[in-house]
Amino acid sequence: MIKLKINGQEHSWDGDPDLSLLWFIRDEVGMTGTKFGCGQALCGACTVIMDKEAIRSCITSVSDASGREVTTIEGLHPTGDHAVQKAWRQVNVPQCGFCQAGQIMQAAALLMDNPKPSHDQIREAMSGNICRCGCYQRIENAVHLASTGV
Amino acid sequence: MNIIAAPPRLRGFERHVIKVENVSRRSILKGLGIAGSFVLAAPIMSRPALAAYKTGAGEMPHGVVVDPRVFVAVAPDGIVTIVAHRSEMGTGVRTSLPLVVAEEMEADWSRVKVQQAHGDEVRYGNQDTDGSRSTRHYLVPMRQIGASARAMLESAAAKRLGVPVAEVKASNHEVVHAASGRRIGFGDLAADAAKESVPSISSLKLKDPKDFRYLGKGEISIVDLRDITTGAAQYGADVRLPGMKYAVITRPPVTGGKLVSFDGAEAMKVSGVEKVMEVKGWPWPSKFQPLGGVAVIARNTGAAIKGRDALKIVWDDGANAKYDSVAYRAELEEATRKPGLVVRKEGDVDAALKSADKVITGEYYAPHLAHVSMEPPVAVADVKGDKAEIWAPVQSPGGTREDVAKTLGIPEDNVTINVTLLGGGFGRKSKCDYALEAALLSKELGAPVKVQWTREDDVQHDFLHTVSVERIEAGLDKNGKVIAWRHRSAAPSIGSTFGPGAVHQLGLELGMGFVDMPFEIANVQCENPEAVAHTRIGWFRSVSNIPRAFAIQSMVGELAHATGRDQKDMLLELIGSPRILKLDSVKDYWNNGEPYDSYPIDTARLRRAVELVAEKGEWGRSVPKGHGLGIAVHRSFVSYIATIVEVAVDDKGKLTVPRVDTAIDCGTYINPERIQSQIEGTAIMGLSLAKYGEITFKDGKVQQKNFDDFPVVRMDEAPLVTNVYIVPPGPDTPPSGVGEPGVPPFAPALTNAIFAATGKRIRALPIGKQLET
Numbered sequence: 001m002i003k004l005k006i007n008g009q010e011h012s013w014d015g016d017p018d019l020s021l022l023w024f025i026r027d028e029v030g031m032t033g034t035k036f037g038c039g040q041a042l043c044g045a046c047t048v049i050m051d052k053e054a055i056r057s058c059i060t061s062v063s064d065a066s067g068r069e070v071t072t073i074e075g076l077h078p079t080g081d082h083a084v085q086k087a088w089r090q091v092n093v094p095q096c097g098f099c100q101a102g103q104i105m106q107a108a109a110l111l112m113d114n115p116k117p118s119h120d121q122i123r124e125a126m127s128g129n130i131c132r133c134g135c136y137q138r139i140e141n142a143v144h145l146a147s148t149g150v
Numbered sequence: 151m152n153i154i155a156a157p158p159r160l161r162g163f164e165r166h167v168i169k170v171e172n173v174s175r176r177s178i179l180k181g182l183g184i185a186g187s188f189v190l191a192a193p194i195m196s197r198p199a200l201a202a203y204k205t206g207a208g209e210m211p212h213g214v215v216v217d218p219r220v221f222v223a224v225a226p227d228g229i230v231t232i233v234a235h236r237s238e239m240g241t242g243v244r245t246s247l248p249l250v251v252a253e254e255m256e257a258d259w260s261r262v263k264v265q266q267a268h269g270d271e272v273r274y275g276n277q278d279t280d281g282s283r284s285t286r287h288y289l290v291p292m293r294q295i296g297a298s299a300r301a302m303l304e305s306a307a308a309k310r311l312g313v314p315v316a317e318v319k320a321s322n323h324e325v326v327h328a329a330s331g332r333r334i335g336f337g338d339l340a341a342d343a344a345k346e347s348v349p350s351i352s353s354l355k356l357k358d359p360k361d362f363r364y365l366g367k368g369e370i371s372i373v374d375l376r377d378i379t380t381g382a383a384q385y386g387a388d389v390r391l392p393g394m395k396y397a398v399i400t401r402p403p404v405t406g407g408k409l410v411s412f413d414g415a416e417a418m419k420v421s422g423v424e425k426v427m428e429v430k431g432w433p434w435p436s437k438f439q440p441l442g443g444v445a446v447i448a449r450n451t452g453a454a455i456k457g458r459d460a461l462k463i464v465w466d467d468g469a470n471a472k473y474d475s476v477a478y479r480a481e482l483e484e485a486t487r488k489p490g491l492v493v494r495k496e497g498d499v500d501a502a503l504k505s506a507d508k509v510i511t512g513e514y515y516a517p518h519l520a521h522v523s524m525e526p527p528v529a530v531a532d533v534k535g536d537k538a539e540i541w542a543p544v545q546s547p548g549g550t551r552e553d554v555a556k557t558l559g560i561p562e563d564n565v566t567i568n569v570t571l572l573g574g575g576f577g578r579k580s581k582c583d584y585a586l587e588a589a590l591l592s593k594e595l596g597a598p599v600k601v602q603w604t605r606e607d608d609v610q611h612d613f614l615h616t617v618s619v620e621r622i623e624a625g626l627d628k629n630g631k632v633i634a635w636r637h638r639s640a641a642p643s644i645g646s647t648f649g650p651g652a653v654h655q656l657g658l659e660l661g662m663g664f665v666d667m668p669f670e671i672a673n674v675q676c677e678n679p680e681a682v683a684h685t686r687i688g689w690f691r692s693v694s695n696i697p698r699a700f701a702i703q704s705m706v707g708e709l710a711h712a713t714g715r716d717q718k719d720m721l722l723e724l725i726g727s728p729r730i731l732k733l734d735s736v737k738d739y740w741n742n743g744e745p746y747d748s749y750p751i752d753t754a755r756l757r758r759a760v761e762l763v764a765e766k767g768e769w770g771r772s773v774p775k776g777h778g779l780g781i782a783v784h785r786s787f788v789s790y791i792a793t794i795v796e797v798a799v800d801d802k803g804k805l806t807v808p809r810v811d812t813a814i815d816c817g818t819y820i821n822p823e824r825i826q827s828q829i830e831g832t833a834i835m836g837l838s839l840a841k842y843g844e845i846t847f848k849d850g851k852v853q854q855k856n857f858d859d860f861p862v863v864r865m866d867e868a869p870l871v872t873n874v875y876i877v878p879p880g881p882d883t884p885p886s887g888v889g890e891p892g893v894p895p896f897a898p899a900l901t902n903a904i905f906a907a908t909g910k911r912i913r914a915l916p917i918g919k920q921l922e923t
Contacts, residue, residue, distance in 0.1 A: 015449075034381070035525070037526075042858055074382075080376065094374075095240030096238075096572060096573050097378035098574060100378050127864040130524065132524045132862060138827070
């Protein structure tokens, strides 16, 4: 039996230990904010934070998350008002919005690690997250805004 | 002269391709179901929209419905519910059209809820969300709907107050009687207003635009913004039903291939896998019908994928097993070196080319592209007996309903299509094959089922953007004036997806920047040689405008270089005098489905877009060594867009884009902030297709699988800044497209910039490694 915490709540799994954390979260736990985009850690849509580090849940198995603390977009802030979330809304970042949960989790992890990233650091840190609508200019501006206080 | 006949007008692009039988539906129509609401059970009135201009909206399947009882509900608590009947895939349409209704009815946006319509075109009118047409077809109808609701509320208030209706006025969610200072909130009026008759359209008074609170301002964020940032937004992939099964399907690797046999024993051993079953397929081509294959059903998607990996399958690859992109490109090139079907002819191009002092020839290649919306195709179906309910991210809710009904052999009235948010669309989600797969599986399983496409499925079984060779010969006289223009375009047609034997392009494809080439040249001939399709061809954001803008605007750059002129000056000289293009020799010019009187090709607007971007984008500014500026303009979706790209190419051939400037003339608009976001996004998509975009075939199979071998631009290579300038519309300028037209001019502006920076002319997309030294 694998046990892990998601957004502060304990979950257990006695199925295939190789099941990816992504499908565990989405299909077994039933939280759908974390998205499937590629399944190969190429697009970042499935990004969650595990013990303060942004990871791709699509290539992380449930067993790798055993005993760990996982935060998804639903758990980033109790009222959805994390500085990154607020900045996202202020800048009107999203178009279709599908990649944005992953983008926001990546940005939140970046700011935990580096509270005042330069524009180059933002671009580098966020370049693992694809936005097919092409909201990059606004994502960059929103991360910058979040880092300087919304 | 050979002129290709335009096909009949069909659903969206599709109905320009093939005749779909008109399935009659019983109209079971309900109000919005809000207790005491303003909208009650009501018959549907399809009424023509009155406007200063005409659009093609009425020609779309099921036309336009202008009825406040269908689109608006006012609850006793004052909450106004407005229906969004178009699909939201990132353009903001789910916000902007309801905002138009709210504006006209004087509703306070903070007390408005938006409700997504089911797929039901008898009730709502056409719902095909493609062709960049939502705003241009619905701005006026939505204003009329709002104005009707306002008139009904005012009439109810006047009766209540015992005053003439002329003395009351709706204002910010209440109706005010200025003389007495009395005011009644919309909620209080809901029940009475519901009893008012719907005013005639000719009696409606639309607001004076100077009184607009919302339209044209860009101050209202999209309604889903908070939910998107908290993970609460519901996309197709996020639908969960009690007892729902998870399915993935393996499909024939070659278009038109068939399943011979399969062995699911190993798949069944995978933990969580519950069933392995065949999925019915249709012979190619069959529009949007499923390709068939083998489905693995499991308790979660991960188990289904793992089970699928363990399947052993024998395929019959069929007639397209030799499709090879290298050989096919050579075939297309060969085809454009010979005469083809003439689709436009002015003057005598052969004689003019013969007499020309100089002939510049350019052969331009643009490959297949995959859409790769961030949300891969996905659908949930729950089929019980002769009833089906679907939850899916579809651009064509009405068409999906028709296709599900036909596929299951049940009446359309028994099919409910719930339209979720779309995690991107770009034309892919106009084709509902994934919803049909889910419907077939749910029927067989007797349980709700979600069919999830993996990214590999998406890349390998897309309805791809076509592949084309565009060959242009331009003849110059001794003064450097262009006197002859022959353009041959060879590309497999979207028509090939709808039936066998399509070898020529359709009117809609010819009309995308090819036969409507706007230059003032005495001798012009456009020819369309034959091309046979070997895979499913579909429409990709901006469609055939991509290769046409690339070819034509590259040729402008080549002509500028050949004659020693500035690119922008050359472009303006070719566009020529301000005039309305006549296109007399083009039979049934498509014009994006719009009447030519309302939406002519106006070279003054084309020039203005070029001049505006040149001014604001500081055309001609000095740039550092290794940098270059390129410009391009293109009219598509009846909008006019010009782009300047600044590129930097380092000594290893690595390119970066420091700056992009784009001017868009899209006529009257609703939300400039969303126009800006669309144009910012099309710069990224344009850069992606220019740098990387290429799907290739070998032995009939797509060679790419995922974002590693079909890359798209990431943030570290995005333009450092993209500036957008919107041409201020005239008072009666009809609205035109925004979602797509930013794409076409980007690639040629970039490759013209690369030429300016390096002297290297890119004639084949993608740029790939062509600049590497």
